[in-house]
Amino acid sequence: MEKNAKIYVAGHRGMVGSAILRKLEAEGYTNIITRTSSKLNLIRQADVEAFFQEEKPEYVIVAAAKVGGIMANNTYPADFMYDNMMIEMNVIKNAYENQVKKLLLLGSSCIYPRMAEQPIREDSLLTGALEQTNEAYALAKISGLKYCEYLNRQHGTGYISAMPTNLYGPNDNYHPQNSHVLPALIRRFHEAKEQRVPEVVVWGTGTVLREFLYVDDLADACLFLMEKYSGNETVNIGTGKDLSIGDLASLVKKVVGYEGEIVYDATKPDGTPRKLLDVSKLAGLGWSYSTELEEGITMAYQDFLNSEYRAER
Numbered sequence: 001m002e003k004n005a006k007i008y009v010a011g012h013r014g015m016v017g018s019a020i021l022r023k024l025e026a027e028g029y030t031n032i033i034t035r036t037s038s039k040l041n042l043i044r045q046a047d048v049e050a051f052f053q054e055e056k057p058e059y060v061i062v063a064a065a066k067v068g069g070i071m072a073n074n075t076y077p078a079d080f081m082y083d084n085m086m087i088e089m090n091v092i093k094n095a096y097e098n099q100v101k102k103l104l105l106l107g108s109s110c111i112y113p114r115m116a117e118q119p120i121r122e123d124s125l126l127t128g129a130l131e132q133t134n135e136a137y138a139l140a141k142i143s144g145l146k147y148c149e150y151l152n153r154q155h156g157t158g159y160i161s162a163m164p165t166n167l168y169g170p171n172d173n174y175h176p177q178n179s180h181v182l183p184a185l186i187r188r189f190h191e192a193k194e195q196r197v198p199e200v201v202v203w204g205t206g207t208v209l210r211e212f213l214y215v216d217d218l219a220d221a222c223l224f225l226m227e228k229y230s231g232n233e234t235v236n237i238g239t240g241k242d243l244s245i246g247d248l249a250s251l252v253k254k255v256v257g258y259e260g261e262i263v264y265d266a267t268k269p270d271g272t273p274r275k276l277l278d279v280s281k282l283a284g285l286g287w288s289y290s291t292e293l294e295e296g297i298t299m300a301y302q303d304f305l306n307s308e309y310r311a312e313r
């Protein structure tokens with residue numbers, strides 16, 4: 001991408017989109033276009049058509065999506081499927097119709113089968129049943145990545161997709177129920193410390209395993225892929241390391257400086273037992289992460305303290 005190329009970052013106010021924007025600006029890109037959802041609701045087909053015809057971006061990064069943690073995905077599956085399917089189809093279709101040179105669609109590691117062999121390789125896609133708590137979201141994301149692949153096949157476009165592991169960092173969503181585990185625990189441990197609460201509840205059994213990537217590393221990987229990758233198969237983005245939710249809770253407790261007890265609420269869903277990405281494809285292209293988990297959580301906690309609660313968005 002030339003430094004003055006017109007780049008549309010969809011979802012630029014979100015955690016991922018804002019990190020991509022920071023990275024593009026830091027790298028000297030000067031012609032970035034953005035729209036908030038209130039200005040341009042990407043679910044509305046006619047509005048998306050008009051936007052692309054007017055702006056004619058050359059490159060598109062799709063970080064707009066309806067996003068949430070295990071509880072939000074499990075509670076609002078119809079919304080997760082509809083919003084994400086519509087956003088993806090509208091943006092990708094109009095990118096093609098308006099000769100966008102390259103597009104990157106962000107998906108998620110939850111697209112892979114629940115019981116995929118670990119670490120999860122890209123070619124395990126569609127080889128088994130999905131995790132029930134996020135099936136709707138996963139089906140929408142799979143449709144988006146397949147649509148990119150079909151456009152490439154049918155029309156010779158160069159549209160790619162990336163599947164990040166669980167992300168965290170500045171500008172995260174700290175909603176107590178709808179967020180992901182890391183921001184939820186940062187907030188819960190912080191509030192328990194402030195209010196001198198003796199126990200903090202962690203959902204599920206604490207035994208399931210997850211992998212976490214700091215969002216600025218993800219943004220770096222996205223730009224790397226825009227420059228270096230073309231191909232139909234998706235690309236995993238992660239660290240290649242995971243830990244149990246119990247160990248994660250202990251780490252957040254330490255960073256926040258909470259001194260009480262951790263208790264588990266096994267009535268809450270655990271979700272998939274393990275979701276460790278095989279990142280050898282991306283490593284083979286020459287990229288690896290740089291932020292270790294404790295360092296990343298420390299920076300994320302600082303962001304939380306600076307921003308106070310960005311509760312519901």
Ligand SMILES: NC(=O)C1=CN([C@@H]2O[C@H](COP(=O)(O)OP(=O)(O)OC[C@H]3O[C@@H](n4cnc5c(N)ncnc54)[C@H](OP(=O)(O)O)[C@@H]3O)[C@@H](O)[C@H]2O)C=CC1
Nearest residue numbers: 011013014015016036037041042064065067106108166167
């Ligand atoms: N967070 C995570 O752990 C992970 C995220 N990802 C992927 O990264 C991408 C971004 O996630 P993340 O940044 O965390 O999510 P956020 O919820 O932080 O941001 C999503 C952004 O999407 C925009 N958006 C939502 N609905 C619409 C709409 N109808 N029209 C226009 N814009 C809309 C919002 O814009 P506005 O602010 O203007 O309303 C919002 O800023 C997603 O595709 C997600 O699947 C992948 C793996 C893990």
Ligand SMILES: C[C@H]1O[C@H](OP(=O)(O)OP(=O)(O)OC[C@H]2O[C@@H](n3cnc4c(=O)[nH]c(N)nc43)[C@H](O)[C@@H]2O)[C@@H](O)[C@@H](O)C1=O
Nearest residue numbers: 069070073108110134179180181184202203204269270271
């Ligand atoms: C990124 C990814 O995010 C979701 O999948 P998930 O990996 O299950 O993400 P999660 O962060 O919500 O939970 C991880 C684990 O942590 C446990 N857990 C403990 N205590 C809290 C807690 O307080 N909040 C949350 N959310 N989880 C908690 C929780 O029970 C689970 O075992 C998908 O919807 C999926 O669509 C997706 O893409």
